[in-house]
Amino acid sequence: MSKHEKPDFSQWSCPLPLRDYPTIVIGHGGGGKLSGELIEHIFVPAFRNTTLEVMADSSVLHRPAGRLAFSTDSYVVQPLFFPGGSIGDLAVHGTVNDLSMSGATPLYLSAGFILEEGFPLAQLAAIVDRMGAAARAAGVQIVTGDTKVVEKGHGDGCYINTSGIGVIADDIHIDPTRARPGDVVLLSGTIGDHGMAIMSVREGLEFETIIESDSAALNGMVASLLKFAPHVHVLRDPTRGGLASSLNEIAAQSKVGILIEDRKLPVLPDVQSACELLGMDPVYVPNEGKLVAIVDPSVADAVLATLRAHEYGKNAAIIGTVTGQHIGMLAAKTVVGGTRIIPMQIGEQIPRIC
Amino acid sequence: MKYLDEFRDGETAQRLAREIRQTATRTWSIMEVCGGQTHSIVRNGLDQLLEGAVEMIHGPGCPVCVTPLELIDKALAIASQPGVIFCSFGDMLRVPGSDKDLFRIKAEGGDIRVVYSPLDALQIARQNSERQVVFFGIGFETTAPANAMAVHQAKQQGIANFSMLVSHVLVPPAIEAIMSSPTCRVQAFLAAGHVCSVMGYWQYYPLVERYRVPIVITGFEPLDLLEGIRRAVHLLEAGTPQVDNAYERAVCFEGNQPAQKLLSEVFEVADRKWRGIGEIPRSGWRLSDPYREFDAEQRFSVANITTKESPLCHSGEVLQGNLKPNECPGFGKECTPRHPLGATMVSTEGACAAYYNYGRFVAVESIH
Incomplete structure (x- = not known):
């Protein structure tokens, strides 16, 4: 089936x-x-x-x-x-x-x-x-x-x-403490698909199209990235709490700042519409088939090409960089050129009243 | 995404911001009334683009924030009663009452359901005719038509087990209250586009006449907001206060007349308490006599509730624009979204939560 x-x-x-x-x-x-x-x-x-x-x-x-x-x-x-x-x-x-x-x-x-x-x-x-x-x-x-x-x-x-x-393998060292200033942050595809898929069926919300979960096994994709080790510093699958929680955790554990750009985040139009409708931010919505890779800048383009060549990585993108500023925090350049901090969520994201 | 991307274009935003900065000969204080606008301004960093030209003062237009504590305590009391299904929009669940919130009641076994429309609550009432189903009907003029429709249908269809806990508030009396305050610093208002799409904007002419402030009807996307601010600054510089509609694609002068007709049938204007501000005469709606039987306050005996606000919370001054959220002594210390002392820290539309969530407890320059 x-x-x-x-x-x-x-x-x-x-x-x-x-x-x-x-x-x-x-x-x-x-x-x-x-x-x-x-x-x-x-x-x-x-x-x-x-x-x-x-x-x-x-x-x-x-x-x-x-x-x-x-x-x-x-x-x-x-x-x-x-x-x-x-x-x-x-x-x-x-x-x-x-x-x-x-x-x-x-x-x-x-x-x-x-x-x-x-x-x-x-x-x-x-x-x-x-x-x-x-x-x-x-x-x-x-x-x-x-x-x-x-x-x-x-x-x-x-x-x-x-x-x-x-x-x-003994020569592989990938963990959330290894992000360094200057590293590049990559995302393997669109965010928010799983959470909005669940929400649309659980809450009985009727959208014009069916949003599908991205649930997928990423071990094949990771295997193809290991050829870049030791330049692959951190890998994370942004599940509960979404991209924002994963990047906040990495920033805290590696004692670095992370700066992403809102306009570079890949989001499916249907997911974006559903989020707009409910007043939710896709950076907090769970994923089940995406990974974040934090890599040395020397391999960033090659890692991007490798991700994009994989069936679950077609929409992969470079979304930001690791910095020595604002240690422990995730910040984003907004679409209009401002800056915002993206904190951890407290509980689950709840839809807004209006 | 169509109808949104056009209003989030970075270059146009920069151009509008430049024009505003060049036009302003001094720093103007402009209040956005609506919490949705506060959220958009802070999320996109629009205020940063306008530094020196415009100071945005965040108004009382977050319905979650201004819902009085007594009413939240009443909601908690009703939701705790056995047999009651209590329906609410999601963001009311975390608003603290005097000693707990709806999430706690749910954890203690209360049947609390998040709905996306009051009509969903009505449907739940139809499906559970042996139980009492209560909807927490809060909000400004924006959410009122759907709430009115739910009560109207309940009466028409004889759904006797449905009732509504109503705490509707109105924008024009709030503007009037702010302008009458002796400490008022507001020089122009951005009126909330969604409220005006229901009510029109004819009510604002007497306010402009009386208080000599420009009022610009404004949308919610970054470019909508910048355009609203641009028009307000031009009116301020010219010294010609007027009502101006910068949200033509959604708002007309008369508003949505069928909605207004329904509102005037189901609701009647009443004095309302605003959390943190106090009572404002004729500033809200309650169910009118023919619909009073659906009033949850009448149906459940929840009178005589005594409330206690945290003495540390200055949300009233924040809501009136006298204090920036991060100037409050409790901000980010005793009071955080995790342990909110007042409602402005709870709702994502609340000014304090917006400041906290978008990192305004650190100097913005340090994150460039």
């Missing part, structure tokens, strides 16, 4: 029919026969790999040379299926991307599910199917997992936690 198609649950049939229940019941988390059926009929076929199929209490993994990267993230997005993705592929992409931002090659993921009693198995199967497809596309294996069931009313259908392990 293409990730843009709406799932059709009526067409789903379990490859090996589940016994009696079309929905999750408490027993599916009980460790007995029902749990076993869930693993055998839904998880294993979707994630299929030799490590998982051993069905041991823990997975035993081979470790290539290098340092390990380890990351975890939980996914509670509503709705579970949205334009451009689902909680399933998001749970894979998110953790793959977190590992990639350290310059790691992601290898293995775990998947923990918290399901609410009454959740339709057809939806679970569709989610798991997409997780499997996303993992295969990203070249990672889901090697261990767990399922718990909570009583009706105690969950929101389906929550997923994924943790991931990746490996970093």
